[in-house]
Amino acid sequence: MGNKVTTFTEEQLEAYQDCTLFTRKEILRLFKRYRELAPETVPLDMKNGTKKVKVPYSIIEKMVELKENPFCKNICEVFSEDGSGDMTFDDFLDMCSVFCEAAPRDIKAAYAFKIYDFDHDNYLSKSDLERALTSLTGDGLTQDEINFVVSKVLEEADLDDDGMLSYIEFEHVISRSPDFISTFHIRF
């Protein structure tokens, strides 16, 4: 505070504070981060509205936190408003909020489900699981092994035996996993 040019109005900052898990200082720090990605596109003064300014996907995917993530594309698509991967500042803040330490387990599980759902049909079908597995291991596993692992996953988690994981089943399993919170966490 005490900047010569304030980036947000008071109402905007209060709104952000109410709707995310960040404090005022963190929001300003994250805005600085966002602006560093594309200084020409993002103005210093966002009082008029945050919807018009979008940082394209090609820049976001080069962010040091997301660069090495095999699910980078999915993350950007899930959090961007129009699904293309270009993110406004609201989307960016949303993403940071979900991945931060204080985010509750339910929210993380909900977004994890969306991220792993490659074909966006609100179910984790076999193809989604296969694609997730290939993203994790590269080309190391043979097709047989992939099929085996996918069938094992379905065996463990698919309670109503319909060949896919719905959100309820996914959340049931993920909430039993102690490592989920610590791995599903990015410090922005």
Add this chain to the structure above:
Amino acid sequence: MEQYRHQNGREHFPLGTVNPGYQEEGLHYYSDVIPPIGSYPGYNTNTSAHIPLDRRGSDASSYHSDTNTGPRHRWAAQEMRDTSILLERLPSRQLERLASDVAQKSSFRQKSKKRKSLHGTIHIPRGKDVSKELMDQYNEDPNLMNEFDIKDTTLPLSSKMRIRSLTKQRPGRLKSLKYSCGIAWMHFRQKMSDFAFYLQLWKGHMKKIEGHFGTGVLSYFLFLQWIFYINIPVFIVTFGFVIVPQLLDSSNISSNKTFTGKELLLGTGWFNDTIMYYGFYTNGTISNKYEMQFAYLLTCGAYYIMCIIIIALSISRSYKTNYIEGSGAYDFYYVTRVFCGWDYGIMAVDAAKLKHKGIWNELKEYLSGIQKEKKQATCGEKCKWIFIRLATNLFVLGSIGGCGYLIYFLSTNKVITNIAQEELKVMVMPICVSGIILILPLIFSFIGQLEKYEKPKTELYVGMVRTMLLKATVLAVLVSSWYRNTIESHPCWETYVGQEIYRLVIVDFIFTLLVTFFIEFIKRLFKEHCCKFLNYPEFDIGRNTLNLIYSQALCWLGTYFCPILSIVVIIKLFIIFYVKRVSVILNCKPSLRPWRAARAHTIFMGFLFVFFLLSAAAVACGIIFIRPSLNCGPFRNKDKPYQIVTDFVANLNHELNWLQVIINIISSPGFIAGTLVVLCVLTYYMRIVMVGHKEMVTLLQQQLAMEGKDKAYLLKMLQEASSKHKDKPKPPDRSRQLSPGAASTIENSRPGKDH
């Protein structure tokens, strides 16, 4: 299909095929959640039956988008569309929306009242105007906004802000006082977290470490930070209540010794008659108001109680999240590997490559382990392994006993006292102790490899238990030898004990620095310049964390005898953090083996708690049973330090007689025994409840699987009925499959079906 059309949001199906399990009395708990098909109390009739399509235009036809080939899994196109439309209208497909109603109405999920997340919003796609839908719900139930926090929904941020602005325009509906109090509280909390944000130490370093090495190595640094934070209140309490009053008290003469550098290492000399040690403290009353005796003892009690509360809360929280919620009938191995396998914090290229490789490795190992024939080990094999493990355990216990005896021997025998040089005489014991603690765990880990446990996790845990047993034994022997022997040989034995502990802390610190230097730095230099066959050093998380626990145990043991010790340990931890951080980034490479940080954290907290109890017990023995020295310290004219409390209780005035009576009752053996019995009964009761819940969970899971089969059967019947209705000729025995998994089960369970 007309009779199955959607009518007022309710499905009508012949009830004869409902699973009779629904109608059993004992399972009302279950049928509240998934109501029998045919009645649907919680269904929100305002929304249309049509599921909002995802913006990417995937429609019902992509329901089975998998490309598993084979006639068993393929749908006929026409039936696929019909049945998919049917499926989309099934209650279970709307289940997520229902779950939000259920969560608010019953306490099925047993969540804490604070967090009620709207699961229903998982289906609402981004970009659609969702605020209108929520506003409709809000209109029906004005208390909706009171019950959940908008932060807990999975809406996109812009929608949340829109809803917030919309609902903020209706202040009359909310209870205005409650609202303003809530807002004020939230602002206060936010100011506090702003403040805490500044105080947070080492954030940038943690991020770098996590980016390079992942959560495993990070957990060591987080543990270090946690222990650093826990020492700060201990220091503040001792400083405020014990050290500062003593400094203000002018009745002690300053010593005439000069300060040389050696005191930092030895702890003797100029330090001897300063606030550093117990011996300096007066037993009188400072400024005629402040009783030093009470202050010293009560401060000691206060920080122990503070530490025990913090550790107990921390360990119970950790145990709850990692063990209780993570246990149950199922061990979700594959699901955890696929969905929680990737560490999202990794940022460096080589760490990412290594993580991919690590996941691949783990899966390959597990797969090969399953596919191997599991031969039953022959009796001879089993006997051999039992014998080997017995022998190794005996060896380990023997070596621990041997070390204990060595320490005892060194402390009692006159060997040490015969050494002429002063410095060497006092340093022999700490160097010996630290040497034992350094070398023997390496031997234990080597033995652990010989034992060839099946799971690497077992090997790790066994190694940790052995190391901690060794450290506990060494410390126990030391403390008992102090209490028994030094009382006669030193005029001010508490100061001597304080000095011993101080030396132990300093030598431990020096050894940590040396080990870091040799194991990590030198090894990397060797690897790079001469011996190519060596591996890059890896950061040994287990060994380092156990060292932290040992040093913290020393701190708790020694603060009674040496009040300054907490600040010494704080400085030590600060330096160690930077040394380790530089060393790990410079020298080490990430490890291929995954480190289950969550479970390991609980176990380390368990060790910390055990060591805390042992240290507290040792100090309590010193307070209650051992005679304080006659010429120094705050308790010099008492028989036992604890006498202060008993004298105080005995001398309570008549007005406070009831307090005396209460204290006498509480400290009587009958009361304590009664409390113990009640606690045991409570523990047993909790355990019984837990066992009952586990069985219930298994039952419910079987029920769920049966439901899935029922549903598949019903859909099959529907499909055949609908195709009969369309008068399509079909071969009578061609089996139609509904879902890949249900096919075989249907065929197995109902061989003679009639259409």
